[in-house]
Amino acid sequence: MYTEQMNASVRKVEATRDARMGTEPERMSAEQKEQLLAAFHPDYREDAFDTIAIGPNKGQKVPKELGRLLHTNSRLLNEQIDLDRIDCDADVLIIGGGGAGASAAIQAHAAGAQVMMVTKLRIGDANTMMAEGGIQAADQPNDSPVQHYLDAFGGGHFAARPELLRRLVMEAPDAIRWLNDLGVMFDKDAQGNMVTTHGGGTSRKRMHACKDYSGAEIMRTLRDEVLNRGIPVIEFTSAVELLKDENGNAAGAVLLNMETDEYLVARAKTVILATGGAGRLHYQGFPTSNHYGATADGLVLGYRAGVPLLYQDTIQYHPTGVAFPSQIYGALVTEKVRSLGAMLVNCEGEAFMHPLETRDVAAAAIIRECSERGKGVDTPLGSGVWLDTPMIERIGGAGTIERRIPAMLRMYLNYGIDMRTTPILVYPTLHYQNGGLEIDAAGFTKSVGNLLAAGEVVGGIHGRNRLMGNSLLDIIVFGRGAGKAAAERAKEVTVGKLNLDHIHTYAEQLSEAGLAGDGLSPLLLPNYARKAR
Amino acid sequence: METVNIYLYGKKYSVPADLTILCAMEYAGYTLKRGCGCRHGFCGACATVYRIKGKNELKTCLACQTQVQEGMYIASIPFFPADKRTYEINALRPEQQVMMQLYPEIYACIGCNACTKACTQGLNVMQYIAYAQRGDFAKCAEESFDCVGCGCCVMRCPAGISHPMVGLLARRLTGKYIAPESKHLTERVAEINAGQYDELIEKIMQKPIDEIQELYNNREIEK
Numbered sequence: 001m002y003t004e005q006m007n008a009s010v011r012k013v014e015a016t017r018d019a020r021m022g023t024e025p026e027r028m029s030a031e032q033k034e035q036l037l038a039a040f041h042p043d044y045r046e047d048a049f050d051t052i053a054i055g056p057n058k059g060q061k062v063p064k065e066l067g068r069l070l071h072t073n074s075r076l077l078n079e080q081i082d083l084d085r086i087d088c089d090a091d092v093l094i095i096g097g098g099g100a101g102a103s104a105a106i107q108a109h110a111a112g113a114q115v116m117m118v119t120k121l122r123i124g125d126a127n128t129m130m131a132e133g134g135i136q137a138a139d140q141p142n143d144s145p146v147q148h149y150l151d152a153f154g155g156g157h158f159a160a161r162p163e164l165l166r167r168l169v170m171e172a173p174d175a176i177r178w179l180n181d182l183g184v185m186f187d188k189d190a191q192g193n194m195v196t197t198h199g200g201g202t203s204r205k206r207m208h209a210c211k212d213y214s215g216a217e218i219m220r221t222l223r224d225e226v227l228n229r230g231i232p233v234i235e236f237t238s239a240v241e242l243l244k245d246e247n248g249n250a251a252g253a254v255l256l257n258m259e260t261d262e263y264l265v266a267r268a269k270t271v272i273l274a275t276g277g278a279g280r281l282h283y284q285g286f287p288t289s290n291h292y293g294a295t296a297d298g299l300v301l302g303y304r305a306g307v308p309l310l311y312q313d314t315i316q317y318h319p320t321g322v323a324f325p326s327q328i329y330g331a332l333v334t335e336k337v338r339s340l341g342a343m344l345v346n347c348e349g350e351a352f353m354h355p356l357e358t359r360d361v362a363a364a365a366i367i368r369e370c371s372e373r374g375k376g377v378d379t380p381l382g383s384g385v386w387l388d389t390p391m392i393e394r395i396g397g398a399g400t401i402e403r404r405i406p407a408m409l410r411m412y413l414n415y416g417i418d419m420r421t422t423p424i425l426v427y428p429t430l431h432y433q434n435g436g437l438e439i440d441a442a443g444f445t446k447s448v449g450n451l452l453a454a455g456e457v458v459g460g461i462h463g464r465n466r467l468m469g470n471s472l473l474d475i476i477v478f479g480r481g482a483g484k485a486a487a488e489r490a491k492e493v494t495v496g497k498l499n500l501d502h503i504h505t506y507a508e509q510l511s512e513a514g515l516a517g518d519g520l521s522p523l524l525l526p527n528y529a530r531k532a533r
Numbered sequence: 534m535e536t537v538n539i540y541l542y543g544k545k546y547s548v549p550a551d552l553t554i555l556c557a558m559e560y561a562g563y564t565l566k567r568g569c570g571c572r573h574g575f576c577g578a579c580a581t582v583y584r585i586k587g588k589n590e591l592k593t594c595l596a597c598q599t600q601v602q603e604g605m606y607i608a609s610i611p612f613f614p615a616d617k618r619t620y621e622i623n624a625l626r627p628e629q630q631v632m633m634q635l636y637p638e639i640y641a642c643i644g645c646n647a648c649t650k651a652c653t654q655g656l657n658v659m660q661y662i663a664y665a666q667r668g669d670f671a672k673c674a675e676e677s678f679d680c681v682g683c684g685c686c687v688m689r690c691p692a693g694i695s696h697p698m699v700g701l702l703a704r705r706l707t708g709k710y711i712a713p714e715s716k717h718l719t720e721r722v723a724e725i726n727a728g729q730y731d732e733l734i735e736k737i738m739q740k741p742i743d744e745i746q747e748l749y750n751n752r753e754i755e756k
Contacts, residue, residue: 030750125570125578139721142755146733154749162738170734173721183622183705185674185712192713203754213679216575217704220682224701228619236566258566291571327553327600331573406679410654411574414598525566528559532549 001325001416006425009377012349013386013423020343021394025354033361040364040371042428043314048284054509056308056447063315065281069300072521073510074503075240076254079263083243083498086267088234090116091490092483093252093268095239096298098126099215099472100455101274102222103479104486105231108272111487115231118266120238120258120524121293124223127276127432127456128475130291131215132334132407133199134207135476136469137172140196143204145169152470155201155358156434156463159311163441164461168470168477175476176208184221185210187404197339199468201358207469212334212405215472237264238297238524241503242271242305242451245496249449250305252498258524267498269490270450272443272482273298277433277456280526283315286430287330297522298457302437304506307445310459311435316466319344319362321429323377323384325415330429335359335468336405337387341395345386345423346375352385360465363428370427377425384425393420434466435459443482450493454482537603540586554596554607555579567611574598577683580610580653593651593685613684615695620702627710629668636699639666641692648686648696654679658686658696665699671711673703 002010028036038044050067052060062070092108094101097119108115117123138148148169153160176194180186187195187209196205210217226233236258243265245251252267275298279290288294303309320333338344338355344362346352346369353365366385370376376383392400401409401420412419436459439445443452455475462470510516535550539557546561555569570578579596586604596609618635625631632639639662648658656679664673677700686696724730737745 030746121570122576122578125576129576130571130573137718139715139718141717144733145725145730146737147752149734149737150745150749150752153745154752158742158746158749166734166738170725170730173718173725177718177722180715180718181709183707183709185678185704185708186715188712188715190713192715193717194715198755203752205755211678213575216681217678220701221705221708224617224705225622227617228621230619289573291573291576292565292569326551327556328573328598407575410679411598415600525564527564528556529562529564530560532552532556532560 006377009347010423012347013345013388016349017388017391020351021391025351027354028357028361036364036368037360040367041360042284042317045284049313053513053515055303056306057312061313063283063313065283066278066296066299066312069296069521069523070303071510071515072519073507073516074304075520076500076503077507081254081263081265083265083500085265087264088116088266090114090266090268092270092272092486093118093266094272094274095253096274096276096455097121097123097233097235098274098276098455098475099128099219099222100475100479101272102226103476104272104274104454104483105226106222106229107480107483108487109229109231111484113487113490116234116266117226117231118234118237118239118255120236122235123226123233124219125291125293126219127290127294128215128472129219130289130332131472132212132332133336133339134209134214134469135176135472136199136202136206136467137176137208137473138169138204138206139173139176139194140204140206143206145172147204148172148206151202152462152467155467156465159463161460167441167481168461168474171477172473175473175480178480179218179221179476182221182225184218187211197336198356199335199339200356200362201467207339209336212336212407218472239301240522241500242301243498243500244305244502245498247449247496250451251495265498267495269493269495270452270486272486273302273437273451273453273457274455274479275457279430283430286317286428287321288430289318289321289330289332290430293525295523295526297524298453299436300522302445302453305448305451305502307448307451308438309435310438311464312459314434314464315430316359316432316434317363317428318431319359319366319428320387320426323382323427324379324425326380327415328411329381331411332429332431333387333408333424333426334405337389337392337408340392340400340404342391343388345388347377348375358465358467366428379425382427384427386423387426388423389419390421390423432456432466432471434462434464442485443478444485450489452482452486454478537601539601540606542608543606548601550601552601554581554599554601557601568596568609572597575681577681580613580683580685581607582610583607593653595653595683610684610688613688615684615687615698617695617698622705622709625706627670627706631706632665632668632699635702638692638694639699642694643692645691647689647691651685651689653683653685654681656680661700662694662696665703670703670706673700674707677703
């Protein structure tokens with residue numbers, strides 16, 4: 001499967017393996033990391049960003065691709081929609097069918113609210129389903145929520161909102177307990193102890209996993225519970241704008257049936273935005289590990305309604321996306337591969353960094369290896385470095401890969417690459433939106449009443465970089481919290497007359513800024529037709 | 534560029550030979566709404582059946598994980614009515630009769646093994662159904678663990694079994710009732726609820742940034 005040139009490099013990796021076994025490459029100092037990030041992390045490329053022209057974050061940096069959507073008018077601007085004709089009514093409307101939305105739905109339903117979920121694909125077609133490596137929680141005797149706080153705060157460059165991060169780490173063990181009680185099968189030993197490992201930037205082994213199907217196992221369990229409860233899930237139906245009442249509070253959404261192009265009016269006492277990330281905007285031309293629907297819809301809806309963004313200029317490039325073969329280019333190679341002992345190695349067979357630095361640092365180091373240092377391995381779509389997976393079998397014993405990371409093994413075997421005996425080629429892939437809508441500790445968005453947000457659409461929980469395993473955690477902690485809070489708030493709310501005034505105000509602001517250009521936003525689905533990849 | 538001829542719903546297209554079926558459909562001009570989810574082999578949205586021209590074997594696959602071949606006749610499955618039964622997980626016990634009550638059709642399995650042959654993940658589907666029949670939920674859970682729920686097994690089953698739903702129930706019963714309790718987890722939750730960490734977390738939150746940087750940069754990392 002590999003080219004001649006790749007095979008020649010594999011032989012160099014094999015030649016140094018014995019010497020590398022049992023050694024631990026040095027970790028970088030704080031200054032070394034700062035210099036590396038400034039020189040090689042994609043967030044520092046000035047020409048990849050625009051300035052937001054209107055709204056609460058006016059004057060701030062934003063990735064060009066997201067800026068274009070924020071600077072584009074609503075799909076509904078020139079549509080005639082009768083907002084007095086209500087198609088569906090709910091106490092709590094949840095927009096998004098991933099882990100945050102499903103957790104919120106379960107908790108809002110348990111609190112007695114009438115809940116409705118809408119999602120533009122199917123429930124479970126979400127980044128949650130694709131999270132492989134695990135979920136963090138400080139539940140081991142040598143660990144504590146305070147240690148978890150320190151790791152996450154430092155890993156996020158001391159930029160996380162303390163009140164949000166506090167909630168994340170303090171509710172983490174209970175989130176694991178809740179999932180366990182729903183029937184999620186965590187990796188445990190015979191005595192019931194959770195099998196936990198390190199992730200990049202953790203100081204304690206607190207990564208819980210379900211093999212390398214962690215997110216899938218969580219998502220399919222949550223989905224099953226949503227369906228068991230009989231919560232209505234309207235699939236293939238996208239929210240295209242939020243609705244407000246005469247008090248300016250969120251009061252529902254206009255929905256679009258993706259298959260019939262019919263618009264529907266959904267009225268609700270509270271609305272939870274749980275629409276996820278933006279990988280399919282392909283910032284800076286990067287491939288992505290995200291699902292098909294990750295197009296930043298929630299950021300657009302929320303921002304147009306007046307919710308400020310936080311850290312919208314910080315993107316997580318997962319250091320190890322597939323660089324080869326082309327068919328799975330950009331797919332995630334879980335960080336757990338490094339947790340289990342695989343080193344990052346360049347074309348000469350040199351371990352060029354500690355394998356468990358934080359993701360932003362690791363991504364920047366790989367980009368440096370492939371660019372300035374010229375020690376990458378050429379691939380048909382660019383270049384990559386080796387992830388020396390046979391080390392895992394040496395460290396953990398034969399069979400470790402099949403037992404602990406079966407999805408990775410299967411993905412590569414499909415293309416004739418056996419990662420148990422051969423290293424694999426990786427390069428950073430667009431993975432996660434660190435920033436997003438600003439919320440308070442209870443999950444309510446800033447400045448729009450009765451509107452909550454949970455999951456990847458939120459910014460501020462992690463700061464300017466996120467640690468592995470803190471995203472599966474955040475969708476559960478903040479999803480559950482949002483569900484409870486929305487159900488509680490709904491008891492006090494009487495919805496008034498619905499309006500879309502905010503999209504007209506937004507259009508005027510765009511027009512004044514000379515930006516009322518072509519196109520429609522939100523994007524809903526990426527435009528891949530007639531393109532090879 | 535090397536190309537191959539494929540047939541999407543019977544219509545011929547010439548596409549680059551190195552594409553997956555999913556990307557080939559897009560290359561041909563389709564904008565997918567159904568039959569496309571995670572695009573990386575985890576969600577099961579892109580269940581697909583195909584047959585190579587001139588051969589009689591009908592194959593099943595995930596469109597996002599399968600490279601095109603010359604002469605492929607392809608139909609993606611936009612939806613398949615698998616039959617999920619609803620239940621209250623807290624009211625169940627991990628006993629054999631649970632399956633008898635919720636999924637009695639598993640006992641109508643005729644042992645044809647069509648489910649296993651259809652599995653896009655290469656799982657031994659008939660075996661995990663056999664474990665479910667016997668009430669061995671832990672083994673059923675383990676054997677079915679990598680299931681992505683694409684439904685190809687369900688499509689091929691003459692007994693009308695919804696295999697992914699059976700595996701899912703077995704996994705939930707295993708995770709909740711059969712796997713041993715994690716005492717360290719139970720204890721930590723109780724400690725947090727008792728307020729044991731409240732003061733400590735407040736303290737670290739209030740620390741000036743340079744102090745917390747110092748703490749972070751010099752923290753001890755477990756080997």
